[in-house]
Amino acid sequence: MNTEPHNNRTLWIAFAANMGIAVSKFVAAALTGSSAMLTEGVHSVVDSSNQLLLLWGRKASRRPPDKLHPFGYGREIYFWSFVVAVLVFALGAGVSVYEGIIHIADPEPAVSPIIAYGVLLVAFLLEGGSTLEAFKDFNQAKGKLGWVQAIIQSKDPPGFIVLLENGAAMVGILAAAIGLGVSQITGDPRYDGMASIVIGCILGFTAALLAYESKALLIGEAADPELVTAIHEMVERRDGVTSVGEVLTVHSAPDQITAMLSVDFEDHISARDVERLVCDIELECERRFPIIRRLYIRPRSAADQCRTEEGAALI
Known part of the structure; x- marks a missing residue:
């Protein structure tokens, strides 16, 4: 669509x-x-x-x-x-x-x-x-x-x-x-x-x-599933990224999307490397998906992953 x-x-x-x-x-x-x-x-x-x-x-x-x-x-x-x-x-x-x-x-x-x-x-x-x-x-x-x-x-x-x-x-x-x-x-x-x-x-x-x-x-409706999947794959294939958790999106207008990602980075890279990696992801997202006007990336720790898995198990 x-x-x-x-x-x-x-x-x-x-x-x-x-x-x-x-x-x-x-x-x-x-x-x-x-x-x-x-x-x-x-x-x-x-x-x-x-x-x-x-x-x-x-x-x-x-x-x-x-x-x-x-x-x-x-x-x-x-x-x-x-x-x-x-x-x-x-x-x-x-x-x-x-x-x-x-x-x-x-x-x-x-x-x-x-x-x-x-x-x-x-x-x-x-x-x-x-x-x-x-x-x-x-x-x-x-x-x-x-x-x-x-x-x-x-x-x-x-x-x-x-x-x-x-x-x-x-x-x-x-x-x-x-x-x-x-x-x-x-x-x-x-x-x-x-x-x-x-x-x-x-x-x-x-x-x-x-x-x-x-x-x-x-x-507030989410973006099309195909776009969400594409964002997930774009971030996950990056060197320095271990895994991608939630990809939350919402339409602010027909041609405006806000996206929020939870990303687990490799433990051995420095904070400066994480900042550079986040900047590269934002630039690629802006180039490939101009409909995404704002992209927020939250570093995801091992503790966050454990809490997510425990919550899923309780459900």
Whole structure:
């Protein structure tokens, strides 16, 4: 899985698509006087704020470290990704279910079929274009990993948030078209409300998945196992190193990793040699793994090894 963060092009495309959909709904509301269509327009404008929050998160995450935040602001992107997931649940799923219940309890006369299907067509085309761009970016980043595994291992939330959110939106548009069609065939506008509830459930499931993945990154996820293994092997093959204990890593941002190693050095080498060896390891790590921004090496004594082995035996 490529850990380099995506550029902002996909986010701007998603933002433009949502604004285009909002405009089409506002035009339909003006032509028909439909309060439901007006509400949907406002809903689409609110959806556009998700991309703006992600854009802000990426910008804020690139601020340099300072005294209050010596490890930088990388996790800003994880925080705002979690906020977006909550908004999708509260404003996307919640409003859709609420509107569905209202339309079932108090059915509103159907909007002109031509205008309604026109709005759905515009929405489908715009969402489809945005989803295709997100698909291309994520497909390139995931490499040989499967889609589910790539989403789980991804360290760049905006990449999979746009993809999943747009994918859910396209499924929701199809559900809305089916609900509208059944309402016209049966003459019962309540099916339109039922479709809205189905859309809310789809968005709710998507939001729960986004929140789960964003929360895991916000708490702190380790680097990919392949990178951890490579660091372990790089240090262990060094002359003067007896063994490597723990290799602890944590993502501070999609492209920022802090690594901490416990290393057992040969007993006969001097402290000056250990310092030189640590410096060489840091330089090689910086050259081979630029994503690792900080590397901390702790000399590991025989006593430490014994305590580790005793702890493992107790478990």
